[in-house]
Amino acid sequence: MNKRVVLKQRPKGVPQKEDFEVNFEPLHLNLKQGEILVKVEWISADPTQLVWISGMKSYMPPIKLEETVRALGVGIIINSHSPGYKVGTYVSGLLGWQEYCKIHVSKVEKIPTAVKPSLYLGIFGMTGLTAYVSIKLLGKVKKKQVVVISTAAGAVGSVAIQIAKAQGCKVIGITGSDEKVQWLKDLGIYGVINYKTDNVASVLRNMCPEGVDMYLDNVGGEILDAVLMNAKKGSRMILCGAIQSYGLKKPQPVYMYPLVISKSIKMKGFIISDYQDKYEEAIHYLSKLHKKGELVYKEDIVEGLENAYQALKKLSTGGNQGKMLIRVLHEAPKL
Amino acid sequence: MNKRVVLKQRPKGVPQKEDFEVNFEPLHLNLKQGEILVKVEWISADPTQLVWISGMKSYMPPIKLEETVRALGVGIIINSHSPGYKVGTYVSGLLGWQEYCKIHVSKVEKIPTAVKPSLYLGIFGMTGLTAYVSIKLLGKVKKKQVVVISTAAGAVGSVAIQIAKAQGCKVIGITGSDEKVQWLKDLGIYGVINYKTDNVASVLRNMCPEGVDMYLDNVGGEILDAVLMNAKKGSRMILCGAIQSYGLKKPQPVYMYPLVISKSIKMKGFIISDYQDKYEEAIHYLSKLHKKGELVYKEDIVEGLENAYQALKKLSTGGNQGKMLIRVLHEAPKL
Secondary structure (H helix, E strand, O other): OEEEEEEOOOOOOOOOHHHEEEEEEOOOOOOOOOEEEEEEEEEEOOHHHHHHHHOOOOOOOOOOOOOEOOOOEEEEEEEEOOOOOOOOOEEEEOOOOEOEEEEEHHHEEEOOOOOOHHHHHOOOOHHHHHHHHHHHHHOOOOOOOEEEEOOOOEHHHHHHHHHHHHOOOEEEEEEOOHHHHHHHHHOOOOEEEEOOOOOHHHHHHHHOOOOEEEEEEOOOHHHHHHHHHOEEEEEEEEEOOOOOOOOOOOOOOEOOOHHHHHOOOEEEEOOHHHHHHHHHHHHHHHHHHHHOOOOOOOEEEEEOHHHHHHHHHHHHHOOOOEEEEEEOOOOOOOO | OEEEEEEOOOOOOOOOHHHEEEEEEOOOOOOOOOEEEEEEEEEEOOHHHHHHHHOOOOOOOOOOOOOEOOOOEEEEEEEEOOOOOOOOOEEEEOOOOEOEEEEEHHHEEEOOOOOOHHHHHOOOOHHHHHHHHHHHHHOOOOOOOEEEEOOOOEHHHHHHHHHHHHOOOEEEEEEOOHHHHHHHHHOOOOEEEEOOOOOHHHHHHHHOOOOEEEEEEOOOHHHHHHHHHOEEEEEEEEEOOOOOOOOOOOOOOEOOOHHHHHOOOEEEEOOHHHHHHHHHHHHHHHHHHHHOOOOOOOEEEEEOHHHHHHHHHHHHHOOOOEEEEEEOOOOOOOO
16 A cells, blocks of 8 residues: 555645545556656645645646645665666656656656755755756856845755855845754855735845845835835845745735846746746756855755655745755555 | 925925915026026926925925925026026026026026927826836836836826836836826726725736736835735836825835745835936837827826916825816016
8 A cells, every 4th residue: 555645625725634645555666668656755835836726827736635645755776667767776757746656757857866865855956956056047146246145044045045155145044943044044145034024124124235136036016016115226036936926716815026127137037847847957066066165055955755844834835944855654554 | 586386394294385485585587607597487396396385204305494495396497697508598407386496507407399398207207217117117017018107197197107108018106086097098998996995905916817017106105015915926116206104193004015925026115216227228218109199198287377277286185187287377587
């Protein structure tokens, strides 16, 4: 039997335990040509999943009710019907919230042996790639420019901050707790704003009276407005997420978009699956940073599939620090 | 004496007569080196003036109270202290809401003699340049793409429509009266939506189920939302104006910006003064269209400085059709 978690109902706002159900399904061990059986070890919790479970139309179809929750994960091959994919190899793909995943090899990537499996979901995986694309490719930051990053203590945010810092920028992070403020200060960035206690617009004005050159937005709503009010002419707003709005019937409003006109601002949204061809370039860059000690990371781990919902809950409320992961605790398979 | 119109108070919403005052100031006829005296003939009414009179911070300072209303105009030189600028030459510049303007030649442009003076404020002036920059340079439209244009019967909108049509696009205009719908249909565009009677989002979905490739936004607010809901992946939203929001304490909200992420949309705002170097290229293109009979235009004329406020009122409420102009009726100068 395969233990898995399915979506029972669409969350109203922040995901709760009762929106999900842990159950078992028979696990047929016979594999078709090209299939592998993967024992899932780590599951990534990503803001995009909040969109998938909300039912909102997006770049991927919503997760249906009674369906195993779709999620990126890494695991080890325990049975294979594909010559190039040997038992014992680590792979990554949309393995889902489950102990075992039978999947075609065309839908997985092998993890380079030098990479620690969980990091493949973090700094050396989609998270790192997202930060790299945001800051380097789309944000096109230059030395001494002012770069502002929201959800700065999150997985993408904390990598983005360190890339911008390595590029010689004046980096300002926006986050939501004193603990996270402290961690970000320890990373040595120019300024940190706690949006729960500070007036973002006015603190930002004091921190960078010269204006913001680039903003990596993971939240939207009033924080985006506060940055627009402090944006420099010709600045870039890279929209990566809108976590404040996921799961809401109506997203948080943005009022200050007329400033996009008067300040000749470029706003660019993106989805990371369009930038897969930049993966090698990104990981090469990030590995170099990591070796120099300029890329530190944190993992925030939830233990067990029963508690998987907590990972999404934390993401949704900004409770996490660093990369949010679920560790799958395997019970003895009930065959 | 010089008859002029000054700003008395900042309008609350739509500009009204009492927000302005017609008065006279002494006109000193002596000119300094490099100055000319211009008899103002035509004044352009532009949405950007709604920003200037609102007091909002923008790319230009607000118009102060008791100050002559700043406006682009054309007029004829009647006295000159600059050898290159002969009496009888037509010039354009920020001449303001007044009968006569004493101005340094560095602040005016000579109007090519082939161009009818009022058209220099319209299709062969900033209006034409704005439409050209929006559709060709920033919008980068290609044959068969779906292009949507708001304030479609306005000065910029009606030129933009005809450029997009000439580029082989499927053009859909959004406007606010049956009369304007009819005029736009006469221009032979693919579809017209009356936002006052139609549900923009659903009519748009029917008109172009394949999605919108480019949108020229002059309004913002819920119409921008409706287009975002129907935007294609990788589409461009060119933000040129937000007329719904000018003069409001808080602009109209935009809710659908999370779609900018999931659809990888690029939103670009611009101010036309950054594209002055494209003027010749634009006018060359527009002249060719005009000669082929593919660029028709309308002028909506208010007579006399006393009625100048009506031009802004019409712009603000969408009452105009085509280029909004004020014709200056000169009284015999009281010397």
